[in-house]
Amino acid sequence: MAEIKLLFDGKDISMRPTSVLRGPETVRAGRPVSFVALAGNHKVGRHSLVLRLGSHHLLVDPGLSSGEKINFNGGRHGGNVDVMLLTHAHLDHVGALPAAIKRYPNARVYATPETKALCLQMVRRKTSLSEHEIRYLEDKIQSLVYRREMEVGRGIRFHFIPAGHILGSASIVVTSPEGNFLLTGDYSNEPRGVIPQFISPDCDFRAVISETSFVGMEATAFRRSFRRLVEKIGRAAEQHKPIVIATDPLGVLQEAAMLLPPLQAKGLLPEFTYAIDPNLWESFLTYRHYYRGLEQQPGQDHYLFTLAQSARPPVIENGLPYCYLVGPGNLNDNFPKTVVQDILRAGGLLFAEDRYSLDLIARRTSWDNGGEAVVDQIRQFDFGNHISEVALRWTIRNQQPGTAVLIHGTAADIARFVRTFPRPSQRFVVPRVGEEIAI
Numbered sequence: 473m474a475e476i477k478l479l480f481d482g483k484d485i486s487m488r489p490t491s492v493l494r495g496p497e498t499v500r501a502g503r504p505v506s507f508v509a510l511a512g513n514h515k516v517g518r519h520s521l522v523l524r525l526g527s528h529h530l531l532v533d534p535g536l537s538s539g540e541k542i543n544f545n546g547g548r549h550g551g552n553v554d555v556m557l558l559t560h561a562h563l564d565h566v567g568a569l570p571a572a573i574k575r576y577p578n579a580r581v582y583a584t585p586e587t588k589a590l591c592l593q594m595v596r597r598k599t600s601l602s603e604h605e606i607r608y609l610e611d612k613i614q615s616l617v618y619r620r621e622m623e624v625g626r627g628i629r630f631h632f633i634p635a636g637h638i639l640g641s642a643s644i645v646v647t648s649p650e651g652n653f654l655l656t657g658d659y660s661n662e663p664r665g666v667i668p669q670f671i672s673p674d675c676d677f678r679a680v681i682s683e684t685s686f687v688g689m690e691a692t693a694f695r696r697s698f699r700r701l702v703e704k705i706g707r708a709a710e711q712h713k714p715i716v717i718a719t720d721p722l723g724v725l726q727e728a729a730m731l732l733p734p735l736q737a738k739g740l741l742p743e744f745t746y747a748i749d750p751n752l753w754e755s756f757l758t759y760r761h762y763y764r765g766l767e768q769q770p771g772q773d774h775y776l777f778t779l780a781q782s783a784r785p786p787v788i789e790n791g792l793p794y795c796y797l798v799g800p801g802n803l804n805d806n807f808p809k810t811v812v813q814d815i816l817r818a819g820g821l822l823f824a825e826d827r828y829s830l831d832l833i834a835r836r837t838s839w840d841n842g843g844e845a846v847v848d849q850i851r852q853f854d855f856g857n858h859i860s861e862v863a864l865r866w867t868i869r870n871q872q873p874g875t876a877v878l879i880h881g882t883a884a885d886i887a888r889f890v891r892t893f894p895r896p897s898q899r900f901v902v903p904r905v906g907e908e909i910a911i
């Protein structure tokens with residue numbers, strides 16, 4: 473059996489006594505290679521790590537937990553960062569980008585064109601940066617399409633591959649004389665409708681680096697969930713019930729919502745009129761711009777979403793029910809909140825992605841003696857997000873024996889995960905935040 477060493481916060485939490493059997497080549501010549509997790513020992517938290525090859529430092533994802541400032545000094549491990557690579561535009565992966573750029577002004581920053589576009593929207597919406605500072609960010613981030621290679625330093629190259637998580641999401645493949653490295657970021661190897669899925673690259677990796685945001689997120693197959701959603705929405709529309717779809721900007725349900733109009737165009741779903749919470753509009757447009765599959769649908773001009781602005785969209789219009797797409801986080805704004813209340817008062821249905829959104833909506837839309845009714849009308853859909861255990865297990869199984877698997881997350885979750893490998897031939901390491909792990 474191969475050696476399994478599970479380290480967490482400096483303690484060896486290996487599951488069982490192991491007889492030592494080294495992988496084919498555990499020590500390779502060349503520059504020293506190491507990994508530092510700058511964050512990540514949270515349940516679902518910010519993602520940020522540094523891969524070091526000799527004097528070259530690659531910072532992946534200056535992520536942010538809400539209300540938290542990321543510290544990019546990194547103590548003795550911070551080093552100098554040559555390049556910053558952004559896997560996708562969720563805040564737990566790019567939220568601290570402005571601070572990271574300030575800390576490493578000379579670093580080159582790369583993202584896919586889609587991630588760049590969405591990232592600028594996120595920063596504009598969620599931070600207090602001035603337009604001038606945002607334009608600086610825009611100049612700073614270089615777009616790099618999937619599979620185009622970029623040189624970092626002597627013999628060190630990287631490229632993005634589709635990660636199947638959100639529009640533009642990427643996993644990173646680093647190639648070097650010291651070996652190849654796969655940094656998964658958040659990913660999914662299931663097709664999810666509007667974005668290409670992750671396919672494990674066919675090469676030998678010295679290390680696979682992932683995180684454990686899969687905790688409790690055994691993703692339901694997108695197609696199954698989507699079919700259920702379409703059935704329920706269809707039934708509601710047949711009964712002329714208005715509908716709210718609570719969809720975070722850049723959430724999976726937003727992607728699902730974008731697939732509804734093409735189904736209507738094909739006559740597979742009853743007609744209704746759409747309106748979009750103005751706060752979601754920009755990311756919808758970005759999806760439409762980059763997602764060519766959607767552009768190819770027949771009747772494209774007819775299913776354009778309407779931007780709801782100052783006037784409250786009616787619950788029913790021309791005898792057709794309204795479907796309002798709202799960001800649960802925006803329900804503090806009076807306008808989306810009152811729209812949602814109107815729809816629910818009229819016996820409408822509310823579709824949400826997960827328990828968190830449900831609670832948020834219930835809290836924010838509850839009105840005097842109406843709170844209970846809201847919760848009753850909520851229908852939950854589990855589209856899953858972040859990394860599923862199934863995906864990560866599958867990716868690791870596809871690797872050669874001896875590949876180091878670095879996962880940053882909580883010890884208990886990793887232990888549970890590693891136990892699903894009856895005879896692991898990989899070496900698992902759970903790094904402590906800030907600790908430099910030689911690979």
Ligand SMILES: [Zn+2]
Pocket residue numbers: 560562637658858
């Ligand atoms: Zn994400």
Ligand SMILES: [Zn+2]
Pocket residue numbers: 519562564565658685858
């Ligand atoms: Zn994430």
